[in-house]
Amino acid sequence: MDIEEVLRIADGLVFAKTGKHLEHLQKTVLTGTISGKTYPEIAQEEGFSESHVKNVGHELWQILSLALGKKVTKSNLKAIFKTVRSNNLNASISVVCNNNPTLKNINIFAGQEERSPATTQNYEPNPNQPQIDLGDAPEIFSFYGRKDEIATLKGWFGEERCRLVELLGMSGIGKTTIAIRLIEQIQSHFDYVIYRSLCFSPTLETTLTNLLQNFCQPAEIPPLLETQISQLLNHLRSDRCLIILDDVQMLFRSGELAGEYRPGFENYPLFFTRIAETHHQSSFLLISREKFREFSQLEKPPYPVRSFVLGSLGAGIKEILMEHELSDEDNWGTLINAYQGNPLWLDLTATMIKELCEGKVGEFLQYETLILCESVRSQLEQQFQRLTPAEQAIMIQLAQEDAPLTLHQIIKKCQFNPAELLNAMQSLGRRLMLETNDVGNITYFQLNPVWKQYVKERSQG
Ligand SMILES: Nc1ncnc2c1ncn2[C@@H]1O[C@H](COP(=O)(O)OP(=O)(O)O)[C@@H](O)[C@H]1O
Ligand SMILES: [Mg+2]
Known part of the structure; x- marks a missing residue:
């Protein structure tokens, strides 16, 4: 990447957001990061402490995130600047900034509905506004x-x-x-x-x-x-x-x-x-x-x-996986379905794939069982703890089954009285924890793959 161009784009964005140009250390952290240097390396070269360089970096990524309406991190910085450059919007940044130096919100992805930043997040009082x-x-x-x-x-x-x-x-x-x-x-x-x-x-x-x-x-x-x-x-x-x-x-x-x-x-x-x-x-x-x-x-x-x-984020999830620079796009559909199109679960899992499998989704999916990262597990555990004993028993039963069950089969298999089980089933439905499928006039119940895997692992101790 052309470093001068990166600096020019970044300077335009920072100026648009803060009214100030990039400072020397901000430029060094930016160019160093783009060239693949670590914070300790930049700190040593510039004679600053590691923590100071880290803070400057974090603050800069935050300003860039706000300016771009996209989360900018050390690891996706390069990819983001490539997108900005390929959108050929850098010219318009300087025009906007020159014309309006006090501008607080700039939409570099103007015209791309899904990517526009949260422009009302300054919430400055305005007598004509709500x-x-x-x-x-x-x-x-x-x-x-x-x-x-x-x-x-x-x-x-x-x-x-x-x-x-x-x-x-x-x-x-x-x-x-x-x-x-x-x-x-x-x-x-x-x-x-x-x-x-x-x-x-x-x-x-x-x-x-x-x-x-x-x-x-x-x-x-x-x-x-x-x-x-x-x-x-x-x-x-x-x-x-x-x-x-x-x-x-x-x-x-x-x-x-x-x-x-x-x-x-x-x-x-x-x-x-x-x-x-x-x-x-x-x-x-x-x-x-x-x-x-x-x-x-x-x-x-x-x-x-x-x-x-609210259900799966659908195709929007791909943008999140792209932010993480994952590869093997052919396998993304499988990953998205397994994690129910849940942006938080997929964001956490994508981080794990990036850290452990160099971003290769195929490698991550090669295991027989679905892998749940610790943050997802602890969230599920908190929710599981809130259930009644009858609800927990139904979840444990459904996790063991290969095929979905009818209500009648669930009542037969779980050791609770039918009234308690029926109320527990209704309650699990209200918690959106059951998937249902109607075949003819019979309803079948099952758990989604993430819950199924979690409850199975939990029951195995
Ligand atoms: N439409 C979306 N586009 C991009 N990221 C999203 C979207 N919806 C959710 N996320 C991300 O997923 C995570 C969970 O979203 P959040 O709104 O907190 O979920 P909930 O309120 O349902 O628990 C957040 O990090 C959020 O940024
Ligand atoms: Mg919330």
Whole structure:
């Protein structure tokens, strides 16, 4: 690669993002990394400490990630610059930067919908814009695919004016990511956009106080829960608000059937029901790994309430594998299917393939069993621990089977009473942990390959 060209492109991007040109050490780290040098080698040559060089590197990759809307790391740097160069957009960077030196967001992949950066992530207050409070929402560096899913959700929040939408999906499938992308695309229709994660299981009082702070001074927030709800509903009527509550599964109890609220949290379903049933002009998006029981009652006319289950990322996953510079593209389909098109699982697995098999997917897939990296296993273990004994027994049974089972076969094979097993089956369905296949009028149940492998290994001790 032409180093001068790389420096020119990088300088344009950094200037667009920070208003400053590349400094000497940033240039050295960049050119050294492109030439295959390690941080210790660069540190020695330049007479700096290793940690200082590392920090400069990390900071630079972060600025470049923000400027490009793609995660830039030491290992994918070269590939990214090749793409930038082959897109022949470097000329336009300098034009944009020269014309607008204070520009904070630059889209080098302009025109390529899937790759555009999260341009609203600066959230600077603007009197003509909706008030946006995304709290601790994660920053999104790259976004691929999901066109149909976004279109459906946009319709629900747009023309259909849904008051309550649940967005469901297994861990790592991309719920938070799509929600943040959706916010960017629909925020102009709202007066307020508020995102909160319930990952630390706040009480309803805490959540309402937190939400109300967007509309009034803390001293004006009433102490009583009932009055807090009424006050929030007044705001939902007078303004069009989009409120996203993420990680709602953290309100549910471990060791109980899906959707059972923890003690002290039983007023949440009453609140959600009020949101669905009361007249107002706002929308709530609830994001969870487990279905809400109350939705089965609410999700029918006349209530504007909908459920969306997020599945495989589909072809978008290839972009993630490309970011990791994996090879053997013919085998990518097998890898993607085995890991359910789950971007998090595939990202973690791609890292393992890169580190242990030099990026060769064929080599990684040559083993008889599916290999699960430690991060995936620990995530699955956490979820397995939340199941009831009957649910665990069903999972263990299904993991041992070569072929899918009918409900009748499951009841015969597991040592629990039928009522308990039927409830456990319904609960596993609500947790999206079962795959079903209808043949004629008979439903067959099985586990997806990742769960099957994990439970099998776990049972073997
Ligand atoms: N559409 C997408 N394009 C690129 N990366 C994605 C996409 N969806 C998810 N990811 C990546 O997958 C990982 C898990 O996504 P996340 O939204 O946190 O999942 P969830 O909220 O369902 O647990 C994140 O690292 C995210 O960057
Ligand atoms: Mg999430």
